[in-house]
Amino acid sequence: MQTPLKSNKPTTGTNLEHARLHNRRVVLEAIRQAGRLTRADLTRITSLTAQTISNIVAELLDESKLSAHAPEKIARGQPPVPLSINPDGGYSIGFHVEQHQIVAVLLDLKGVTRGRRVFSVSYPTFAEALPVLMKGVETFRRKVAADRLLGIGIALPGPFGVEGMSAVGPTGMPGWDDPQSLASLRKMAGLPVLMENDATAAAMGERLYGIAGGFKDFAYLFVGHGLGAGLYLDNRLYSGHWRNAGEIGHIIMTPNGKPCYCSKQGCIERYVSGASLLEHMGIKADRNLSDLDLSERKYAAGIKRWLAEAAPALRHAVGLLESLLDPETILVGGTLSNDILGRLIEQTLPLFPSVSVRAERAHARLQLGTAGPDCVALGAAALVVLAELSPDYQALLKA
Ligand SMILES: [Zn+2]
Incomplete structure (x- = not known):
């Protein structure tokens, strides 16, 4: 990108x-x-x-x-x-590409999920993932009239195209920000392809399928293996000039703090992310969190230590987003369980005073998203459908 x-x-x-x-x-x-x-x-x-x-x-x-x-x-x-x-008037495919799995969904024109597949992977390069993506496309193509497929939306961790930062460390995804990659999938599948970062797709998923249904201005903090924010402002997604808006993971939150893979120290992602949680539990940061049952007692102390460190960092991030964006609310979601994210929010409260403190608030300043684990894949697929349906999204999808 x-x-x-x-x-x-x-x-x-x-x-x-x-x-x-x-x-x-x-x-x-x-x-x-x-x-x-x-x-x-x-x-x-x-x-x-x-x-x-x-x-x-x-x-x-x-x-x-x-x-x-x-x-x-x-x-x-x-x-x-x-x-x-007509729900069967068109379908789109959404992929949520993560470090350890690819979730694929098929969405109809009304936004209803018509198919779902999950593929296990391990830090796939685009070339390695291509056969998996095509397998997903072919599975769904058999389910519906092939000429009704509108396109493919792929969501994955950013940032995109940033020198020295896009593919470093356990939270990066190497080899995905080459424009040729998308072109090859587009050619093989014979369908338009768009790519968006996971947090941005999650914001759209939450807007359509979760608690953000009526919101016009919100930020979505996506706690996956790393950390990013999706920005939905003035009733539309805001992606930024190079599609990296909301890539807050490498903002320095603790000067001279923990060394980061990006060569800086104290980046917020070193505190608020699945990778940092793994480290607190004494597990290598490139492992798959979903393989672990975090309710097991042996992880309790590590989770507690992580929460104690993540909550203050998140509190700063919330203050920053509120001052920059003046949102209706900030949502938290991601690939960590709702139990862990709920505890994180609880421990982040009370928030710092900010421009968001006002008596007439209809919603809490910080709350848990409700769209569920397929939020990102659904958001990615929905972006394709919205390109067909919504005048607001045509500018967004000209990649
Ligand atoms: Zn960093």
Whole structure:
């Protein structure tokens, strides 16, 4: 991912094809949000002309992206036909690539999970993972009409394309930020491919499937093997110029603290991450945490030591994110169990005073995400579906 997502070209006027695609997404998004709408509803909501709505709806019905339902009964005139998104009108595949496993999900156009596979891996390079990814694609291709697959979303730990930092240590994933990698998967699968960091995909997963349903501004702290933040701001994901927004793992939280793989000292990821938890339990940081039953007594003391060290670091991170972003809330999730993350949040409280302290808060400043372990894979797949549905996401997905 060395190419910046946003070009430096001057803002240009819209052309007809661009406008047509935009209007399609406006229509799809309006129906997605409302559940069912008639052509008259669409004309009113979107401010497009009746003729434009009629053309777009005809096109979407033809592509089976919409379903038409029995007309509503009215006294006279043409009865209005309610339209809804056809879940089988398109599918997307989401991969959550981690150091030790790849979770694959198949999502339909309504965002319902239609298939799931988990593959064991060990710090795979892209070349090593390619056959696994293709196995996932082929499994899902057999389940649905192949021409209805919209694309593939891959989420994995960042940062991307940062010299000397992207692939170092047990929290990195070497060899994934080469643009050629995506191109080869795109060619083999014959589908569009997008890549996003795990925390950003998790924020989208949480927005669609978890507690963040109605939130317009939140940060999602993803505690995986490393640490990252997904930023959902002003009702859309914020990825940054080089897709590394929210890569807070290597912010120095403790000057002259623990040495980090990135050559600095005291990075927050050295305190708040699955890798640091492993170290506190006396286990090598590149081991798979999911292989361990952390409720076993032999791990209790290590977990306790980790919490005592992680909580103050997390408290600082929360203060930083609140001051920078003024979010409605900050969510915590990741690959650690809810039990451990819940204890981490508990121990992080009380938080420091910040701009987020106010009487009229509807939500806690820091809370646990609820979208579950497939949050990242679902978010990655949802980004592909949203590229089809939502006008807000077209800019995001032009990689
Ligand atoms: Zn570091």
